[in-house]
Amino acid sequence: MTIISRSYKHKKDFNSVMAFLRDNFTRRGNMENWLPPRFENSAREMGEGSHLWFNKINDESSSDIVAMANPEDKNKYFIQVDPDHAYIENDIFEWIINTSREASSEPHTLSIVTLDGNRSREKVLEEMGFNRGRVYGILMTRKMEGPIPNFSLPERYTIRSVTEDDFDEIASAIRVVFGHGEWFTGKILEQNSKATYYHSDLDLVTTDTDGRIVSFCTFRYDLPSGITELEPMGTLPEYRGMGIAKAMVCEGLRRLRKYEPSLLYVGSADNPAAKRLYQVTGFKVVGLYFYWEKNID
Template identity: 25%
Template structure:
């Protein structure tokens, strides 16, 4: 195996191709999630953000068989080809060498082959009741009709609307905190594979202002579309816009050849709203994440 540090868009695409090749309903990542993670906020395309590190492992045929994405010194995301479980140990060793944090956490899917390496490295799974995420899947043979919401229309985003689309997202998440999404970062996102404007749907009010949104990422190799993210501006909530704009995006996904839709909301009862919304649209729960943590003090 050969490891090298992240060096730009070609490496991101290689990681995405690995995730597409290995995708199953129990996989940690969809290619669209990686594009969102990389470009949602302003970033130098050629290197990780400050306080972040990304590294890739390739086999003798130059295929990516694992990666580690340290989003912070105390938080690691990783995925490893199940045919190469030994790479998980190398990823954890790399993270330990890079990080100075006294406590380190890794998020995996339950039953992931990397669990064994985490256990051997001194990580322990989260206690019952801790926050987690759960995949939800929907067969797209016949998504529900998009309801009419008086005073609003649904459409997809145009390529020159990055600024307005970013503003809609930022406003929708304003009650959580200041959003890192900007017009420039969204413009870069729109240039990233596998983004399609036709799968980026918004609800607009009578003045034409975007007030709710649902972005879907279609992986054409698997036919799986990831819904990520969905949001509604606070003053327009309570009208069913988040569900309606998601249904509009799902119809667009089906029209683009998607066969399955996936979304990964929180699965614990401490934050049930999004999960209830998606289940009301027909999504059914599947595999969940588990956070593994160790202390080095």
């Protein structure tokens, strides 16, 4: 079978990539690849530097995609691969290395982020000069059949659904919590609210006694697959340690139940406090993402 590749074209390829990711999880329970909510949230920003691999017979269509490489930035990549086509991973990594070299003539470190445990992939990376580095993040899942804890908010604090009037204030809170720059504005959240994964009753905030938004939490539900991502979740520093985040997550879980998700997951930073929050609300660690790094001269 001949495999060919080309650049990702958002308008042409978005739906086909989403179908590819859904199919890989539905048929195989494969969580090494990104899941649909994460790709939809990132596709426009990452699309320009992404690349697709597919069968030659479908060279005019992305409907039978077998792999994808997509950058989180110019020197940090993720790959999405149909397990039946894992034999092309060497070619994918070669493309990433060459693309990184073309992007910068200066010495730099190239990173490929992958879920721990795929020994055949790790062997290929090692043979190509990559070394496993630090933890990138933690993958956690939660079964919806289990009980939902009943954590309470502080007195006179309120959990409610987001309205479009909240986007600017939430964006400000996200900048504080995650260190995003001034580029992250309410316009981004407004755009996210038009995504297929967005359901207003699953987009939550907590307000204090003065009506200030102090915490935010969104469950991104992909209707065709039922796959749901908890992202983002954060609380302003001065309001932490009050049980607000626990109460918000559990309220979101109660609202999510009626959708009967096939999978609920969260990709958390390697942060002890975040890990404790998700574990106490019923999530379990299922894997770690690691940086695999190579010095490019």
